[in-house]
Amino acid sequence: MSRPIKIAVTGAAGQIGYSLLFRIASGALFGADTPVQLRLLEITPALKALEGVVMELDDCAFPALDSVEIGDDADHIFDGVNLALLVGARPRSKGMERGDLLSANGAIFTAQGKALNRVAADDVRIGVTGNPANTNALIAMSNAPDIPAARFSALTRLDHNRALGQLARKTQVPVGEIRRMTVWGNHSATQYPDIFNAEVAGRNAAEVVNDQDWIENEFIPTVAQRGAAIIEARGASSAASAASATIDAARDWLLGTPEGDWVSMAVASDGSYGVPEGLVYSYPVTTSGGNWEIVEGLEVNDFSRRKMDATAAELFDERAAVADLGLI
C-alpha cells in the first residue's frame, strides 16, 4: 500500500457529494490499492446529514478508505490536503442562469481560497465543480497567492463527456473510439464544444459528420444546454454525471492523459488562442506528473473563432463583475 492521499470535498452532504464520496472511497480516483483520507467540509446545518453519509461510507467497508473527517471549519478540514474538490455552492434552480450565482457563491470561494493558501499541502491540486465554476476557480486562485495558479482548475469535463456522448450517438461508434474532443471557454451556455479537431475511429470528426447544420443547431446547443435540460427533467441539477466528471478530471490531471489524446480543463489562460490572459478558460490539455499543458497549434476556423471569442467575452464580463464586488 502506498502513502494515503488526503482529499478534501466541500459540499459533501449535497447531491454530487452523495455520488462522489462513494466513488472516491471505492478507488475510482487512485485505484483500490491507494488509501484515501476524506476530509469533508460542510456548513454547520448540514453536518448532521453528513454524519449519515459517513455512516453509509462505514457500511460500505471500502478497503481503500483510510479515514473520514468532517467539519465546518475550512482551516481544519483543508489542513495538509493533497487534492481539494470544491463542490459546495448553491446550485442553479429552474430559470436561473449560472451568472445569477456569481455573488451568491463568491463569498464561499474567497474564504476557501484563503484557507487553502494557509493550510493545504505543498503539492495541492484544486478542482472547482461548484458553479459558476470558472469564475469561482478564479476567485479561489486570486485569494491563494502562495499556491501556483496552475494548481487550480474548473470542471468542464462534464461538458467534454456530454460532447463525447452526443458525437458517439450521431456517428454510431463507441465513445471509446472518439479522441481529441475539445470544450473551449466557460462552463455555461456559451461554451464551445469543438469537433473540428476531434477524431472518430481515427478520422476527422467534422468530416465524418459532414453536417454543419447538425453541429451548429443540434450538437452545440444540446451539449451547452444539457445542464438546463437535466434540471427541467429531474427537477434538480445533474449530480451523478457531475460526480463522475469530477473524478475523471482529477484522475487524468494527477495520473496523466493517454498517449495521443487530450482532455478539456478550464485553467488560467496564458493568452493561448487569443484568450485574455488570466481568465479561467477551458482548453484542450495534456497532463503528466500532475501538471497540465495546453495543446497548441490546433486549427481554428472562422466559425470556431467566433464561438471561442464569445465564451471568452462572457468570462471577461464575469471577471469584471467579481472584481467590482471586490472578490478578486
Ligand SMILES: NC(=O)C1=CN([C@@H]2O[C@H](COP(=O)(O)OP(=O)(O)OC[C@H]3O[C@@H](n4cnc5c(N)ncnc54)[C@H](O)[C@@H]3O)[C@@H](O)[C@H]2O)C=CC1
Ligand atoms: N461544473 C459542473 O459541471 C457542474 C457543477 N455543478 C454545481 O455543483 C455545485 C453543487 O451541486 P449539488 O451537489 O447538486 O448541490 P447541493 O445543493 O445538493 O449541495 C451543495 C452543498 O454545498 C454545501 N455548501 C454550501 N456552502 C458551503 C460552504 N461554504 N462550504 C461547504 N459546503 C457548502 C451545501 O450545504 C450543500 O450540502 C452547484 O454549484 C452546482 O451548480 C453541478 C453540476 C455540474
Ligand SMILES: O=C([O-])CC(=O)C(=O)O
Ligand atoms: O446546469 C447546472 O446548473 C448544473 C451544471 O452545471 C450542469 O449540469 O452542467
